[in-house]
Amino acid sequence: MLSLLLKGGIATAGAVAELTLDPQLKYWVLLPISVVMILTGILRQYVQVMISPGVKGQPRVKLTEGQYILKAQVLVGNGSNITDKSFQExxxxxxKLLASGKYVARTKAAQDGSTPNPLTDPGMSDAMMSMAKGNMASFIPQTVIMWWVNHFFAGFVLMKLPFPLTLRFKEMLQSGVMTADLDVRWVSAISWYFISVLGLNPVFNLLMNESVDDQLGVMQSQPAQEQDAMAQPAQVEATMKSLANDITIAQHECCFDNVEKRVLKLYA
Known part of the structure; x- marks a missing residue:
């Protein structure tokens, strides 16, 4: 049922309906939906932090492997900042070291020549369980709030946007009150719920403190670390050989060569 009042009686056929909203809608519909969405989003963020797994360490051989790959990449990218003698050494x-594959972290299954089963890997199981918990923490609150809005506030028109829109936005902004003669700028309660779901991330970023943001960053970095840990030795060895080839053919030009002449030429 629409809680609104038509201006000037019933609108004529084909004309755009001009509506006057009940001022109480702001306090009993618009504000409760917005507050519940914000509080639920904050609670969901904290729940995801609590159910997330802790930071897992990696074996020493895996860390050594990653450090040598990073060292080669840094040398290729920033070799001009050292002298020619240091670069050549x-x-x-x-x-030689990367081409030999000395520091490739080889698992026991890889050494035996067998293919590891991802279903029996504890790390994979923990990652899948963590992903399932995160999805449930996001899915269940959104389902409950959507039922609440649809059950108690179906058919309410809450506001009128101050800027014009095309008819393509009508279905998105007027879900639950689809009428042919209603201006597209009017927003229904259910549509306001969907807009809040998609647009409240900046509000959450503003309200969350630094510690929670850091913990969420650790959570988001966990999948990348797990993917690096699951990389096959053959792939890592190919990467090392590719970097060894890049280092071999790299041409060195030190940024300190003739620096006095270049500075005098620039400021003379």
Whole structure:
């Protein structure tokens, strides 16, 4: 049922209906939906932090493998910041070391020549369980709030947007009160719920403190670390050989060569 009042009686056929909203709608419909959405979003963030797994360490061989790959990438990208002698020494050392595959972290299954089963991997099981918990923590509150809005506030028109829109926005903004003669700028209660779901992330970022943000960042970085840990030794070895080839063919040009002449030429 629409809680609104038509201006000037019933609108004529084909004309755009001009409506006057009950001022109490702001306090009994618009404000409760907005407050519940914000509080639920904050609670969901804290629940996801609590159910997230802790930071897991990696074996020493895996850390050594990653450090040598990073060292080679840094040498290729920033080799111009060191002298030619230092670059050549690092180039010779890393090219031989990476090409030999000495520091590739090989699991027991890889050494035996068998293919590891991801279903029996405890790390994979923990990652799948963590993903399922996160999905449930997001799905259940949204389902409950959607039922609450649809049950108690169906058919309410809450506000009128101050800018014009095309008819393509009518279905998105007027869910539950689809009428042919209603201006597209009017927003229904259910549509306001969907807009809040999609647009409250900046509000959550403003309300969340730094500690929660840091914990959420750790949660988001866990899948990338797990993917790195699950990388096959053959893939890592191919990456190392590719970096060894890049280092071998890299041409060095030190940024300190003739720096005095370049500075004098620039400021002379």
């Amino acid at each position: 690092r180039k010779e050392y890393l090219s």
